[in-house]
Structure formats: structure tokens, C-alpha cells
Amino acid sequence: MKHLCDSIETLAMTLHDGELAGDELRDLELHLTECASCRDHVEREAVAMASLRRRLAPPPTPDLLRARITRALDDEDRAARRPLASWLLPGTAAAAAVAALAVFVVVLRAPPPTSSVEDVVAKITTRSRPLEVEGAATSQWVQRNYDPSVALPTFGAARVDRWGARLTDVLDRDALQLYYRVTTPEGMTRDVQVMIFDAHGIELRGRRAGIDGRVLLVGTYRGRSVVTYRDGRDRAYVFTSTQLAPDELTALVGTSSLLLQVRDDERFP
Amino acid sequence: MLSRRRDSRRDFEATALPHLDALYGAAYRLARNPRDAEDLVQEALLRAYRFWDTFEKDSNCRAWLLRILTNTFINEYQRRRRQREVLDAATAEQTATDGVLVHEGAQAQRSPEGVLLERAVSDDVQRALDALPADFRTAVVLCDVEGLAYKEIAEVMDCPVGTVMSRLFRGRRLLQQSLAQFAVEQGYVKAPAAAPAASPPDDAGGEPAAAPIDLGAYRSRRPRS
Numbered sequence: 001m002k003h004l005c006d007s008i009e010t011l012a013m014t015l016h017d018g019e020l021a022g023d024e025l026r027d028l029e030l031h032l033t034e035c036a037s038c039r040d041h042v043e044r045e046a047v048a049m050a051s052l053r054r055r056l057a058p059p060p061t062p063d064l065l066r067a068r069i070t071r072a073l074d075d076e077d078r079a080a081r082r083p084l085a086s087w088l089l090p091g092t093a094a095a096a097a098v099a100a101l102a103v104f105v106v107v108l109r110a111p112p113p114t115s116s117v118e119d120v121v122a123k124i125t126t127r128s129r130p131l132e133v134e135g136a137a138t139s140q141w142v143q144r145n146y147d148p149s150v151a152l153p154t155f156g157a158a159r160v161d162r163w164g165a166r167l168t169d170v171l172d173r174d175a176l177q178l179y180y181r182v183t184t185p186e187g188m189t190r191d192v193q194v195m196i197f198d199a200h201g202i203e204l205r206g207r208r209a210g211i212d213g214r215v216l217l218v219g220t221y222r223g224r225s226v227v228t229y230r231d232g233r234d235r236a237y238v239f240t241s242t243q244l245a246p247d248e249l250t251a252l253v254g255t256s257s258l259l260l261q262v263r264d265d266e267r268f269p
Numbered sequence: 270m271l272s273r274r275r276d277s278r279r280d281f282e283a284t285a286l287p288h289l290d291a292l293y294g295a296a297y298r299l300a301r302n303p304r305d306a307e308d309l310v311q312e313a314l315l316r317a318y319r320f321w322d323t324f325e326k327d328s329n330c331r332a333w334l335l336r337i338l339t340n341t342f343i344n345e346y347q348r349r350r351r352q353r354e355v356l357d358a359a360t361a362e363q364t365a366t367d368g369v370l371v372h373e374g375a376q377a378q379r380s381p382e383g384v385l386l387e388r389a390v391s392d393d394v395q396r397a398l399d400a401l402p403a404d405f406r407t408a409v410v411l412c413d414v415e416g417l418a419y420k421e422i423a424e425v426m427d428c429p430v431g432t433v434m435s436r437l438f439r440g441r442r443l444l445q446q447s448l449a450q451f452a453v454e455q456g457y458v459k460a461p462a463a464a465p466a467a468s469p470p471d472d473a474g475g476e477p478a479a480a481p482i483d484l485g486a487y488r489s490r491r492p493r494s
């Protein structure tokens with residue numbers, strides 16, 4: 001049993017930490033009945049470890065710590081919101097802009113979502129094909145390959161880069177899927193996708209938010225924020241993002257060229 | 270509005286915050302004083318909250334949080350140690366001249382309010398922990414304060430189980446030696462004290478030559494039945 005005597009330091013520690021395997025435990029227990037020196041060692045160690053653990057026991061958590069953590073999390077939530085509110089909105093004075101937005105965003109009513117929007121989101125979440133075009137060439141590519149009359153949305157506030165597109169289909173119609181990357185002043189990026197398709201005869205629902213006389217449909221589906229705009233030609237622009245909250249995405253779409261454009265029916269009375 | 274963030278906050282509070290006591294217990298023994306312990310817990314929980322999306326919901330949340338906490342501690346510890354090394358040289362000289370106890374000298378480098386706080390609330394075990402290398406201290410705290418299994422400690426510290434065992438073994442020995450020494454200095458025990466679980470004479474510095482902690486070696490030597 002010399003191999004046990006040789007390893008008694010290891011074995012004693014492992015024993016007291018409750019980490020010996022079953023057969024190792026049996027071997028050691030048997031050895032301890034036969035070997036006084038190892039038995040002494042194991043007993044001394046048991047006393048020493050118990051004493052050490054007793055002395056290491058920490059005091060109870062201070063009552064105020066929980067409240068302090070809650071406050072820190074609140075601050076964190078606020079900090080995460082603040083840059084969005086200020087960089088998404090037009091104008092330099094963020095506070096004034098927030099107030100302005102509050103004036104013209106009006107939630108009209110909140111009907112349950114229908115399946116058609118979910119179809120769009122489902123399509124967006126399946127990454128069937130790679131992007132067909134990226135970067136600055138996107139606009140020209142879309143004109144040539146999708147529909148020359150489509151005006152790609154641009155955004156009046158924040159730094160938004162259009163960085164890719166692909167052709168796809170949704171609800172059995174040809175659709176254009178655009179990818180945008182929004183950069184905050186802190187250098188954080190938020191990805192936004194837009195699905196553009198002919199929505200003639202398709203009912204799209206969401207919570208209705210009116211911005212400057214135009215209606216946006218706002219919702220969340222499958223963990224994504226979804227904001228839909230339908231233009232005067234019944235073309236749907238479904239914006240989605242996993243990184244922007246619904247109100248943040250609404251504010252972003254609110255600054256888009258889509259809503260600033262004169263409607264076709266207004267331009268040609 | 271902001272329901273995604275609110276859901277995430279609720280989820281975090283329900284899943285992570287129940288481990289607050291465990292986090293505080295570990296932080297209390299890792300940090301130098303209760304105030305630093307609270308800072309450490311807060312910093313670790315904020316980091317955890319920022320990376321909550323990356324937490325795999327079915328995995329061990331306490332181990333995940335402790336990993337963040339110990340990493341935060343070790344990073345901070347290393348930053349402070351670099352600052353302290355400069356002070357250490359001067360203090361060592363001073364200590365020799367004044368005949369001040371070594372551990373008193375170690376305290377004198379801290380900020381006055383830190384010293385006050387520590388005098389008020391600290392105990393020998395905290396001083397002994399402070400003298401341990403960060404890895405040893407972390408292993409001992411995770412095992413003897415948190416009750417983590419070797420395998421969990423290995424996950425938290427991102428090292429093999431064998432390394433956990435040797436850090437634990439040596440960390441505990443060093444702690445016991447320090448505590449025995451403090452007891453002598455304070456007159457609780459007459460020198461030379463028989464340290465509890467007397468350690469091999471050569472294990473204070475390098476590897477404990479007499480009894481390397483190696484369960485693998487034992488298992489390989491152990492005759493198969």
C-alpha cells in the first residue's frame with residue numbers, strides 16, 4: 001500500500017473536498033484502518049480544513065447592496081437608451097428632438113399581428129442566399145435588377161450605411177432585401193434590414209404609429225422589432241432589427257426619406 | 270416601448286440576481302475590504318448584464334457569474350499590483366529599518382481610509398488571503414467559500430483540474446502558515462508554533478517537492494483491480 005502512503009497529501013485533500021471516486025474512497029478507507037501514519041494525517045487535515053473553512057466564511061450580504069445593484073442596472077438601462085434617443089433623431093438638441101417626436105408619434109390602436117407580417121419576418125430570418133451586391137454599388141444594382149422606380153430609403157439622422165442587398169421572394173412575390181448598418185456616435189453598430197415588395201391586396205398589420213401624417217405599423221415578431229411603411233403605390237417597406245427596440249426602429253424609420261418624400265399621388269394630383 | 274430590454278432585465282433579475290449572496294461571499298474574500306467587495310460585485314454584475322445575450326440559458330449561471338467576477342478581480346488585481354510594485358521596494362526598506370512587522374508594512378501602503386476600514390472590519394484570514402497570489406486566492410475562495418467542485422473551478426478559472434488542485438493545495442498551505450504566524454505574533458500561540466496540518470518545510474516557495482498534488486499520478490500508479 002506504499003502508493004497510498006506516497007500520495008496521502010493528495011488523497012487527504014481530495015477526500016476532504018469530496019472528490020474521490022468510489023473505488024478510490026474504498027481503497028483509502030481500507031488503508032486508513034491499517035496505516036496509523038496516514039490516519040493521523042487525514043485526521044489532522046480534517047481539523048485544519050474545517051477550521052480554515054470556518055474562518056473563510058464571509059459575513060452576510062449587506063442589505064443595501066441589492067438596492068445598489070438595482071440602481072446600477074437602472075443606470076445601465078438609461079445609458080443604453082440615451083445614445084439612441086440622441087443619435088437617431090434629427091436636430092442637434094436631443095432633448096428638443098425627443099419632445100418633438102413625442103408630439104408626432106401617436107399610437108392609434110394595437111390590433112393583433114396577422115400572419116402576413118410573420119411570413120415576411122420568417123423570410124428574413126432564413127438566410128437562404130448570400131448577398132448579391134454590397135457597398136456603394138447597391139443602389140445601381142437595385143435599379144437594374146429589381147425595379148427602377150424603387151427609391152432606396154435613406155436616413156436623415158444618424159450614420160447609416162447601406163451595405164448590401166439580395167433579391168428574394170415573400171408571399172410569392174419578388175422582393176428586395178436591403179441591409180443597413182447604423183453606427184452610433186460611440187462607434188456601436190446596429191443592423192437593420194428592409195424587405196421591399198409589392199403589397200397590393202396584402203393586409204399588413206401592427207400597432208399603428210402616426211408620424212407626420214404617415215402611418216407606420218409597429219410590432220415585434222420572433223424577437224425582432226418590425227416597423228412597416230406602406231407607400232402611396234402600395235409598396236411595403238418592412239424594417240426589422242434584432243438590435244433596435246421597436247420605438248428605436250420607429251424613430252429611425254421616422255427619419256427616413258420614405259416619409260419625407262412627397263407622395264406620388266400628391267406630386268401628380 | 271423598449272420591451273425587449275425590459276424582458277432582458279426581468280430575465281437577468283430572475284436568473285442572475287439570486288446568486289448575489291454567492292457573488293458577495295466570493296468578492297468579500299477576494300477583495301481587500303468590504304467596500305471593494307461591493308464594487309467588485311457591482312462591476313461583475315454590470316458586465317454580466319451587458320453580455321446577458323451571450324449566456325447560454327441552460328448552463329450553470331452561478332459558475333458563469335463567478336467566472337466574470339474572478340476575471341474582473343484578477344484584471345483589477347494585476348493592475349493594482351503593477352502600481353504597488355513601485356511602492357513595495359520603498360516599503361520593504363522602511364520595514365527593515367523600523368522593525369515593523371511585515372504585514373503591518375503591507376497595510377501601510379494602502380490609502381488611509383482603506384487602512385481604517387480594514388482595521389475596523391478585517392481579520393487575520395483576510396490579511397493572509399491578501400498575501401496570496403491571485404490564482405491561489407481565487408482557487409481557495411471558489412472551493413472553500415463557494416463550495417465549487419474541482420471541475421467547476423477549472424471551468425471558472427479556465428485551467429485543468431490538476432492545476433486547480435495544486436493551486437488549492439498550495440494556497441491552503443500558505444494561508445495556514447500565515448495564520449499560524451499571525452497567532453504567534455499576537456501572542457495567541459508561543460513560537461515556534463506547530464502550524465495546523467504542518468506543511469513540508471519547502472513548500473512556501475516553489476513546488477512542494479515532498480508531496481506534489483497530482484491525482485493523475487496517483488491514479489496511474491494505483492493497481493487496477
Ligand SMILES: [Zn+2]
Binds near residue numbers: 004031035037038039
Ligand atoms: Zn499510509
